[in-house]
Amino acid sequence: MADSRPDFGLTAADYGRHRAGFPAELIDRLKPYGIGVPGQDALDLGTGTGTLARLLARAGATVTGIDPSAPLLEQARRLDRAAGVRIEYHLGTAESTGLPDASYDVVTAGQCWHWFDAARATAEIRRVLRPGGQVLIAHFDWLPLPGNVVSATEALITRFNPAWTMGGSTGLHPSRLTDLATGGFTDIETFSFDVAVPYTPEAWIGRVRASAGVGAVLPPEEVAEFSERLAETIRAEHPGDVLRIPHRTWAVRAVLPDPAGPRA
Helix, strand or coil: CCCCCHHHHHHHHHHHHHHHCCCCHHHHHHHHHHHCCCCCCCEEEECCCCHHHHHHHHCCCCCEEECCCCCHHHHHHHHHHHHHHCCCCEECCCEEECCCCCCCEEEEEEECCHCCCHHHHHHHHHHHHHEEEEEEEEEEEECCCCCCCHHHHHHHHHHHHHCCCCCCCCCCHHHHHHHHHHHHCCEEEEEEEEEEEEEEEEHHHHHHHCCCCCCCCCCCCHHHHHHHHHHHHHHHHHCCCEEEEEEEEEEEEEEEECCCCCCC
């Protein structure tokens, strides 16, 4: 039986090995906003294994990552070493980072806002942002389409974990705009784009294990049985060496108003 609260530390190895990070194109889409530029101080909330943090670091930003899971941060450090980037990590939460006031130009949250208390997280972001700084909430969601492997995967997750309610996503998250507007942010803009991520069947099974509905909540024996059933489903319904998994990148960006007015 599934626990009601996901513990991604239980599936940190799969998370670090198999979960595809945000596509590099995201940085290209952010540069016109002045996000992900050299010399910028960036804070990545709910950083997990650091996928968004590494994109910012590769672009030249000085990045700090915050996450409540020590095992995920260990995976982040390992992946950073392989990528040749340096990121400072701290244990903490989006609602209580423990970081100094007005110390960042940008605060980001990638694939994690749904785990936060939105009101407390926006208040904390306001506290740590410099006046005129920006916040970015981004998602990178698989897309269940009629007859595709994602749809079959979600049906199997629900069989093993009936309490899981995160299926059927369109990859669009309009409630985040309300969270930011309510939190006092302005100049809110959104964008999205789709990509197909190639996975081997083995990698896809590992990626799904590293999800809130499977490895982060189910007992080990049920995770193992789930993996076997998903492998059987793929062989029977989606045979082949490579699965192209449709994903949608969606982001909302907003600005913390500067009481002194626009910067010259």
